[in-house]
Amino acid sequence: MSKELVINYFQKLQDSICADLNSFDLTSKFKEDKWNHHSGGGGRTRTFQGEIIEKGGVNFSAIEGVTNESLQKQLQISEELDFTATGVSIVLHPHNPFVPIIHMNVRYFELSNGTYWFGGGIDLTPHFVFEEDCVFFHSKLKEVCDKHSVSHYPKFKKWADDYFYIKHREETRGIGGIFFDQLSGNESITKEEVFNFVKSVGEVFAELYLTIAKKRYQLPFSDSDKKWQFVRRGRYVEFNLVWDRGTKFGLESGGRTESILMSLPPTAQWFYDFQPQKNTAEEISMRYFKKGIGWVV
Amino acid sequence: MSKELVINYFQKLQDSICADLNSFDLTSKFKEDKWNHHSGGGGRTRTFQGEIIEKGGVNFSAIEGVTNESLQKQLQISEELDFTATGVSIVLHPHNPFVPIIHMNVRYFELSNGTYWFGGGIDLTPHFVFEEDCVFFHSKLKEVCDKHSVSHYPKFKKWADDYFYIKHREETRGIGGIFFDQLSGNESITKEEVFNFVKSVGEVFAELYLTIAKKRYQLPFSDSDKKWQFVRRGRYVEFNLVWDRGTKFGLESGGRTESILMSLPPTAQWFYDFQPQKNTAEEISMRYFKKGIGWVV
Numbered sequence: 001m002s003k004e005l006v007i008n009y010f011q012k013l014q015d016s017i018c019a020d021l022n023s024f025d026l027t028s029k030f031k032e033d034k035w036n037h038h039s040g041g042g043g044r045t046r047t048f049q050g051e052i053i054e055k056g057g058v059n060f061s062a063i064e065g066v067t068n069e070s071l072q073k074q075l076q077i078s079e080e081l082d083f084t085a086t087g088v089s090i091v092l093h094p095h096n097p098f099v100p101i102i103h104m105n106v107r108y109f110e111l112s113n114g115t116y117w118f119g120g121g122i123d124l125t126p127h128f129v130f131e132e133d134c135v136f137f138h139s140k141l142k143e144v145c146d147k148h149s150v151s152h153y154p155k156f157k158k159w160a161d162d163y164f165y166i167k168h169r170e171e172t173r174g175i176g177g178i179f180f181d182q183l184s185g186n187e188s189i190t191k192e193e194v195f196n197f198v199k200s201v202g203e204v205f206a207e208l209y210l211t212i213a214k215k216r217y218q219l220p221f222s223d224s225d226k227k228w229q230f231v232r233r234g235r236y237v238e239f240n241l242v243w244d245r246g247t248k249f250g251l252e253s254g255g256r257t258e259s260i261l262m263s264l265p266p267t268a269q270w271f272y273d274f275q276p277q278k279n280t281a282e283e284i285s286m287r288y289f290k291k292g293i294g295w296v297v
Numbered sequence: 298m299s300k301e302l303v304i305n306y307f308q309k310l311q312d313s314i315c316a317d318l319n320s321f322d323l324t325s326k327f328k329e330d331k332w333n334h335h336s337g338g339g340g341r342t343r344t345f346q347g348e349i350i351e352k353g354g355v356n357f358s359a360i361e362g363v364t365n366e367s368l369q370k371q372l373q374i375s376e377e378l379d380f381t382a383t384g385v386s387i388v389l390h391p392h393n394p395f396v397p398i399i400h401m402n403v404r405y406f407e408l409s410n411g412t413y414w415f416g417g418g419i420d421l422t423p424h425f426v427f428e429e430d431c432v433f434f435h436s437k438l439k440e441v442c443d444k445h446s447v448s449h450y451p452k453f454k455k456w457a458d459d460y461f462y463i464k465h466r467e468e469t470r471g472i473g474g475i476f477f478d479q480l481s482g483n484e485s486i487t488k489e490e491v492f493n494f495v496k497s498v499g500e501v502f503a504e505l506y507l508t509i510a511k512k513r514y515q516l517p518f519s520d521s522d523k524k525w526q527f528v529r530r531g532r533y534v535e536f537n538l539v540w541d542r543g544t545k546f547g548l549e550s551g552g553r554t555e556s557i558l559m560s561l562p563p564t565a566q567w568f569y570d571f572q573p574q575k576n577t578a579e580e581i582s583m584r585y586f587k588k589g590i591g592w593v594v
Contacts, residue, residue: 033570047569057569168548168557234561241538242548251465251539260465264531264567271563272344272354273330273555 001191003116006108007062007086009195011044013106013202014060014088018046020206021092024213025052035256039065041084045259052217054095057262062086067111070253075111082112087120088202091263092209097229098216100126100133100174101236103263104205105246106198116191118198119181121156122205123164124212125174127232128225129285133212134175138295141178144204148197149189153296156180161291166239171289173239228282230269237268298488300381300413303405304359306492307385308341310403310499311357314387315343317503321510322349332553336362338381342556349514351392354559359383364408367550372408379409384417385499388560389506394526395513397423397430397471398533400560401502402543403495413488415495416478418453419502420461421509422471424529425522426582430509431472435592438475441501445494446486450593453477458588463536468586470536525579528571530562537561 018030028050036042043061050056063085067075071083087107094101106120124137138157145152156178164173178201185191240247240263250260276282315327325347333339340358347353360382364372368380384404391398403417421434435454442449453475461470475498482488537544537560547557573579 049569055567055569168554230564237534237565238538238558241535242545248539257465258570261535261567262569266568267527267564267566268534269564270352270558270561272346272352272559 001195003084003086003108003110006195007084009199010062010086010088010106010108010202011060013199014044014046014058017088017090017202017206018058020210021048021053021056021058024210025050027051028053030056030058033258035259037061037063037065037256038254039063041065043256043259045256045262047262048092052095052099052213054093055262055266056092057090057259059089059259059262060087061089061259077111077113084108084110089263090205093233093265094213094217096217096219097127097221097225098130098219099213100124101233101265102205102209104202106202108198115184117182117184118194119183120198120201121160121163121177121179122201122208123160123174123177123179125232125236126285126288127229128281129175129288130216133215134288134295136211137175137177137208140204140208142296144200145178145197147200148193152180152197153178158292164239165291166235166243168242169235169238171235171286172291173236173289175288175293175295176291227269228276230267231271231274233265233268234270237264240264298492300383300405300407303492304381304383306496307359307383307403307405307499308357310496311341311343311355311385314385314499314503315355317507318345318350318353318355318389321507322347324348325350327353327355330555332556334358334360334362334553335551336360338362338383340553340556342553342559344559345389349392349396349510351390352559352563353389354387354556356386356556356559357384358386358556374408374410381405381407386560387502390530390562391510391514393514393516394424394518394522395427395516396510397421398530398562399502399506401499403499405495412481414479414481415491416480417495417498418457418460418474418476419498419505420457420471420474420476422529422533423582424526425578426472426585427513430512431585431592434472434474434505434509437501437505439593441497442475442494444497445490449477449494450475455589461536462588463532463540465539466532466535468532468583469588470533470586472585472590472592473588524566525573527564527566528568530565531567534561534565 022029030046030048033045041062041064046058048056067081090104092102102124104122108118110116142153160176160179163179183194319326327343327345330342338359338361343355345353364378387401389399399421401419405415407413439450457473457476460476480491482491
């Protein structure tokens with residue numbers, strides 16, 4: 001299985017997701033920026049600014065280069081090797097605070113010595129938690145995982161809880177999802193099977209998001225609901241800039257800043273020591289931003 | 298000279314700066330939160346929310362503890378020692394986009410083996426650059442520095458340019474100021490003299506800020522000026538969360554999150570690939586956000 005096959009698939013995935021989102025929010029269309037990477041390859045950054053999806057980004061990239069010292073250290077290799085890194089990355093910030101923020105990523109990395117792996121995940125960040133949406137979201141993810149291996153969901157759900165964690169706030173970014181990294185074929189699973197799993201993750205994204213968004217985007221909301229959304233978006237910024245390894249690596253290694261930071265929200269706010277009042281929807285939502293919640297019965 | 302002397306001085310400095318700011322923006326008063334640190338000592342976080350200063354924080358802290366492994370590594374020492382870290386830290390986010398954001402910090406660190414140093418600085422982050430304000434700001438800083446040593450200003454001005462740099466944007470946070478760290482007494486300068494310099498920095502803060510703020514806070518502004526302010530505040534967030542060593546160290550070492558992040562702006566915005574139009578006040582301001590500008594003739 002060649003890397004071209006993966007690259008082509010990721011490009012088509014970007015096309016198909018953008019088409020689905022375009023058909024949902026008819027107030028705008030994705031705009032595309034094509035760009036080249038300094039060491040080879042490049043990407044297509046697509047962004048959306050509409051009335052339902054206030055700020056959305058769907059990025060495809062396929063970068064080539066030679067491992068530098070810092071990358072060699074990270075990869076624990078001792079020689080210069082050619083590498084290819086490709087993936088699709090999505091973050092959608094909705095206008096309505098009752099629609100969650102969603103993030104999806106699928107990626108593939110390959111070295112010229114034959115080493116390769118896949119990574120990715122989907123996670124949901126509601127401003128206000130609706131239990132039924134979380135149950136639907138996690139059940140659907142489990143269903144997708146189970147088709148490939150029954151060990152995937154429990155393992156990757158825990159990985160997401162641990163990864164999307166805002167340590168300095170002692171809270172998770174949202175209600176989690178799945179996260180996985182460095183998945184390769186081995187005696188019990190072929191490369192094709194790993195790729196098929198990654199495809200399933202990519203392909204369930206639009207259905208997952210649109211099912212929830214369609215249910216919530218017309219709900220009326222107040223200024224105070226909007227304020228809470230801005231505060232929660234502030235936490236999203238904190239996670240992405242302080243803790244997200246992908247963002248940090250991208251910014252430190254000279255990635256394309258605008259493509260990396262398209263994940264940041266349109267408007268965020270910070271109030272000193274903001275605490276929601278007891279038993280409000282805000283405070284009740286906070287109770288779900290912790291690790292280890294079993295959403296699927 | 299005992300650490301108690303420094304601690305007491307920093308407390309009084311916080312009082313005096315808060316009093317000056319209270320007399321400037323009469324629409325509110327500083328509110329105080331007292332807190333304890335897990336390993337000893339604590340602080341007084343004072344925050345302001347008024348009509349001129351939209352969000353302001355003036356923090357005093359005096360922390361005690363025993364160096365843990367990570368701190369020993371940083372300090373290049375091989376044994377557990379008691380430490381004291383004390384300082385005053387200020388960030389003010391004005392409502393009017395023609396008033397700059399300002400940051401000031403003075404700090405003192407001491408180990409039980411007798412090692413100690415002072416650090417600190419003041420830097421200015423205008424949303425819109427007025428050359429005369431920058432010249433005034435840097436001239437005043439130079440004047441303060443020169444009273445102690447003529448080598449201070451050039452050295453600490455360059456240090457600020459290098460420190461307050463947003464690498465992934467290839468721009469400085471604002472128009473700089475002075476920054477210094479690990480200043481101790483030696484053959485040519487006593488500890489008292491270093492402390493006197495730090496005092497001068499702390500004591501010029503209110504005059505510096507209020508002179509500029511009084512000149513600008515009544516200027517009329519448009520929605521589009523406000524939008525630019527939100528975008529520049531986004532960059533402030535990026536610097537503080539991605540590059541500021543103090544913020545990172547604080548968040549990673551279990552510091553008080555709300556006191557550390559009181560530096561974040563009330564409202565910030567991110568637009569994909571936002572570029573100001575050629576020759577607008579926004580675009581002209583951007584030309585000043587680079588290293589090495591000689592503001593003082």
